[in-house]
Amino acid sequence: MSEMTSQPSIAQIWDWLDAVPDPEIPVISLVDLGVIRDVAWADTTLVVTVTPTYSGCPATAVINLDIETALRDHGISDLQLKTQIAPPWTTDWLSEKGKAKLEGYGIAPPQPSGGPQRCPQCGSKNVSKVSQFGSTPCKAHWRCGDCLEPFDYFKCI
Amino acid sequence: MTFDAAMYQFLLRMGDNTLILGHRVSEWCGHAPVLEEDIALANTALDLIGQTQMWLGLAAEIEDKGQSADDLAFLRDAWDFRNLLLCEIPNEDFGRTLMRQFLFDTWHSIQLGHLTKSSDERVAAIAAKASKEAAYHLERSADTVVGLGDGTEESHNRMQAALDYLWPYVGEMFQSDDVDVVLAKAGVAPDPASLREEYDAVLLRVLSEATLTIPDSRFAHKGGRSGAMHTEHLGHLLTQMQWLQRAYPGCQW
Known part of the structure; x- marks a missing residue:
């Protein structure tokens, strides 16, 4: 008991x-x-x-x-x-708190559109894909055309 | 053929495809033309090896002889493998590697799509997981085939040469045998021949955009998925992949 x-x-x-x-x-x-x-x-x-x-x-x-x-x-x-x-x-299971933390850390959170909404460093929408794969299986590699920083994007699956 | 015997063969075919192609792709690790491609190839290989664990894990369970997925991967000899010959063809250049990937990804993605509706829920569960990854692989390999095919004269010629070389290995994907009859009847997996139309449609769309010409021949090398006869390349691949477990049986780290 x-x-x-x-x-x-x-x-x-x-x-x-x-x-x-x-x-x-x-x-x-x-x-x-x-x-x-x-x-x-x-x-x-x-x-x-x-x-x-x-x-x-x-x-x-x-x-x-x-x-x-x-x-x-x-x-x-x-x-x-x-x-x-x-x-x-699925990335739909990422919590809202988690998505915000990812962005604060410099990783763009997943978007249903298939690409990052904005650069996690400077917020610019001028971003382009470098590679469909990044530093871990769950991420792709992107870069910002304004602040010129490369960044990880959490793939949307 | 009993249902379990057919299931075992089918699962070996699925798992051996991803294992052998995954190993081939991993050979690029540290050698790709640019860092981004190196990472992409390594990640693709990783997904394929991960899927292998699920397929061969289930195969071992159905075989019921106390073997694990690792035992099946590392302790079988060439004649026990059931992968498509396409998966064991050496990488050659980056163009051939990506063409091989595109030809495989297209089939893989269609096959897994059908398997998500399998009457066997274990097969459907693995397919649901793997099909997301395969769709992503196909997106990348198709893009790269278009980029290189419709690229420079050099890249175009290499991609056409790769397609011409690999084309005779495509037909094997659609050859049905007793195993397929048993599983199609039970609703576990589609009849391979039934996937050809869907496959050709994707190929025509992508390869036209890539300005490449599909060879006008249906000749097909076969013997991989039935295990009757592999190419000489598989044995060489296994000497590398299985070396550690052969030299130090049961070694763990």
């Missing part, structure tokens, strides 16, 4: 997870990234459902390890990580 009452609430666990940074883009959390799809208690086991971003993204293994480490640090020892590939991850 005492064990059951000492179980942290689901809301509490989401808060803890929201403090775990993305390993590649540490300015946003794993919750902002939208990869954590579900958190639930199955009896005494905490089940966390994770959806990977890109199939081959090397950060996926690190993300799982970081979730496990964070939750163990908060005293959760009975933990199960479940990988779920359907429905596939």
Whole structure:
């Protein structure tokens, strides 16, 4: 009985997870990234459902390890990580807070139009694509025609 | 042929395509003409290898002999591979690499689109994930084929030579066999032959824009997806890709 009452609430666990940074883009959390799809208690086991971003993204293994480490640090020892590939991850799952943080960090957030709305450095709309791929699988490489800075654009998928 | 045996072959075909082409593309890492292209090729390879883990992972599960996706990738010999011959053709120059990618991406993207509606939900789930990546690959390879085909005289000639060289490897994508009959009947995967019309339409549109001429021949090299006969290139590729696991069995890091 005492064990059951000492179980942290689901809301509490989401808060803890929201403090775990993305390993590649540490300015946003794993919750902002939208990869954590579900958190639930199955009896005494905490089940966390994770959806990977890109199939081959090397950060996926690190993300799982970081979730496990964070939750163990908060005293959760009975933990199960479940990988779920359907429905596939989409940039629609990025939180509004996460998108704002991305832009503040110098990464243009995804846009349904398929390209960045403005330069994340100076705000100019005079931007052009350098390459469809960038420093990680989730980003493309763009540049600004006004401040001349290159920048990453978070691909919209 | 039992349903599970057909499923296993089908999953090897999907996973071996992405594994072998992914490895080929990764050979460009550090050698591409410019940094942006180097990164693009490496990212494409990464997506393909990631998809391989899902396809071969499911293949191993259905085979049910305690093997993993890694075992299937690193411990099979050339005759056990079921990839299209197109995927194992050496890179040659950047033009041929991108033409090969375009010819594959077009088929891959159409195939995955159909597989998202598969009656097997595990296949549909993998396809839903992979088709987003394949659509992005196709956008890039088609753009590059147009840019280089309708570019300088040198780039145009190289792209036409690449198309002429690779064309006889296209037909294999659309050849159906017993495996395909079983899976098409069960609604798991489309009959390969049924994809040809859609494929030709994309090719005609892109290659016309690229000012390239599609060769007037339907001759097709085959033997990759059935495993009957690969090109001599596959064995050489495997000596590199599998070297570590062959030399140090079970090695992990």
